[in-house]
Amino acid sequence: MTTWPAPAKLNLFLHVTGRRADGYHTLQTVFQFLDYADELTFVVTDDGRISRAAPVAGVSEERDLTLRAAHLLKERCGVTRGVQIHLAKHLPIGGGLGGGSSDAATTLLALNELWGAHLSIPELAALGLKLGADVPVFVHGHTAWAEGIGEVLTPVEPEEAWYLVVVPPVQVSTAQVFAAPELTRYSPPLTIRDFHEGRGLRNDLEPVVRSRYPEVDRAMRLLAEFGAPRMSGSGGCVFLRVTDADRGRQILERIPKPFTGFVAQGLNRHPLLGKRGDSSPWGVAKR
Ligand SMILES: C[C@@](CO)(OP(=O)(O)O)[C@H](O)COP(=O)(O)OP(=O)(O)OC[C@H]1O[C@@H](n2ccc(N)nc2=O)[C@H](O)[C@@H]1O
Numbered sequence: 001m002t003t004w005p006a007p008a009k010l011n012l013f014l015h016v017t018g019r020r021a022d023g024y025h026t027l028q029t030v031f032q033f034l035d036y037a038d039e040l041t042f043v044v045t046d047d048g049r050i051s052r053a054a055p056v057a058g059v060s061e062e063r064d065l066t067l068r069a070a071h072l073l074k075e076r077c078g079v080t081r082g083v084q085i086h087l088a089k090h091l092p093i094g095g096g097l098g099g100g101s102s103d104a105a106t107t108l109l110a111l112n113e114l115w116g117a118h119l120s121i122p123e124l125a126a127l128g129l130k131l132g133a134d135v136p137v138f139v140h141g142h143t144a145w146a147e148g149i150g151e152v153l154t155p156v157e158p159e160e161a162w163y164l165v166v167v168p169p170v171q172v173s174t175a176q177v178f179a180a181p182e183l184t185r186y187s188p189p190l191t192i193r194d195f196h197e198g199r200g201l202r203n204d205l206e207p208v209v210r211s212r213y214p215e216v217d218r219a220m221r222l223l224a225e226f227g228a229p230r231m232s233g234s235g236g237c238v239f240l241r242v243t244d245a246d247r248g249r250q251i252l253e254r255i256p257k258p259f260t261g262f263v264a265q266g267l268n269r270h271p272l273l274g275k276r277g278d279s280s281p282w283g284v285a286k287r
């Protein structure tokens, strides 16, 4: 039985640039993967059923993005076989690290192979977008500059730096953050060059989250003693770039309970890239 990784992502910066007619906000962000991941295993069955091998704490069956991704692919491709999905959950839920989206993307990639569904990478990404704005970047598998609501992707190659990620004991409601009246909604657009030259490295969602979730504010203040922390996505996880893994662990030892955390390296390629028959990271899967 093969284990399929579903890595975390960081938003290295995030600007809100506008609002669409449907109420969704347009963003500019850079998604970079981390070598810290959930692990999924899939047992294909002949009975056509899609099920979980075990409950996942905090995620009901109806909401579980692995099951929803499997149903979506099954319907789209008329698959008759089923699957039992086992998720070893390591990533914090609702922390801005994209764990649910990554689980969904890995499920689409894995079942596309295991069920022989033969969808291309762009087709899988389009299917994934129905589940969440962050799913396409995980399907494409390359660290990316993202626009739109996060689905218009351009591959970029930032340094694969080490990060200390601190997890406050909260689950932030993304909907509440985007609905906040005080949110900065019209940041002037940046260019990819601005990003590479270190301009605009802030998260527009951060002030809203810090004012509503004191634990996130405290995590930012704790890390500010060691550098310039940022928040990922809609939070509440915050991260600090560190020189190496040892330095990250040293700082983590000084972060008090109830905060937890981990040290991980940025990755510009998804760990499944190259293991799924597509030599070109941005191209259509070769069959
Ligand atoms: C903010 C980001 C950045 O990576 O990540 P996370 O913190 O979730 O990882 C994402 O864009 C999160 O996208 P997605 O995962 O689709 O958001 P959801 O939780 O489904 O969004 C909940 C609600 O927030 C609002 N929303 C969300 C995304 C967006 N670009 N504009 C919005 O206005 C919408 O009202 C939506 O119904």
Ligand SMILES: Nc1ncnc2c1ncn2[C@@H]1O[C@H](COP(=O)(O)OP(=O)(O)O)[C@@H](O)[C@H]1O
Pocket: 058, 059, 060, 063, 064, 065, 066, 087, 092, 093, 094, 095, 096, 097, 098, 099, 100, 101, 102, 103, 233, 234, 235
């Ligand atoms: N497999 C899953 N793992 C994590 N969260 C999931 C999963 N399936 C559904 N969800 C739901 O998705 C929401 C967001 O989860 P997650 O992706 O962990 O955080 P974020 O979007 O903040 O990065 C949570 O409310 C959770 O209930």
